[in-house]
C-alpha cells in the first residue's frame with residue numbers, strides 16, 4: 001500500500017526536477033536557441049530600442065543586473081520576457097553586450 005502510493009507520488013516530482021535541471025543548465029550555443037547577446041539585441045530589443053519606441057540603452061553603462069531585472073519583470077511600457085523565450089545564459093550575454101557597447105551612431 002505505502003509503496004504504491006510512494007511510486008505514484010514520486011513520478012511527477014522527479015519529472016519536474018529533471019525539467020528544471022535541464023533548462024537551468026542551458027548554455028548559449030548548446031541548448032540555447034540564441035547564438036550571442038548581440039543576436040538577442042538585434043532580434044528582440046532592437047525592435048524597440050533602436051526604433052525610438054524604447055529609450056537608448058547602449059552606451060550608458062547600465063549595470064547588467066539592472067538590465068536583466070527589467071527584461072524579466074518588465075518596466076512600465078516595456079513587456080517582460082520569460083526564460084522560455086530568452087534563457088538565463090542568453091539574457092546574461094545580452095545584458096553584458098548592452099552594458100559594454102557604445103550607443104548606435106546616428107541615433108539621438
Ligand code: HEC
Pocket residue numbers: 040041044045046047048049053054055057062066067070071075076077078079081086094098
Ligand atoms: C516592445 C518594445 C520593447 C522591446 C522588444 C524591448 N523593450 Fe526595453 N523598453 C521598452 C520601453 C517602451 C521602455 C521604457 C519604459 C518606460 O519608461 O515606460 C523600455 C525600457 C528598458 C530599459 C530601462 C531603460 C532606462 O532608461 O532605464 C531597459 C534596461 C530595457 N528596456 C532593456 C531591454 C532589453 C535588454 C530588451 C531585449 C531583451 C528590451 N528592452 C526589449 C520597450 C521594449
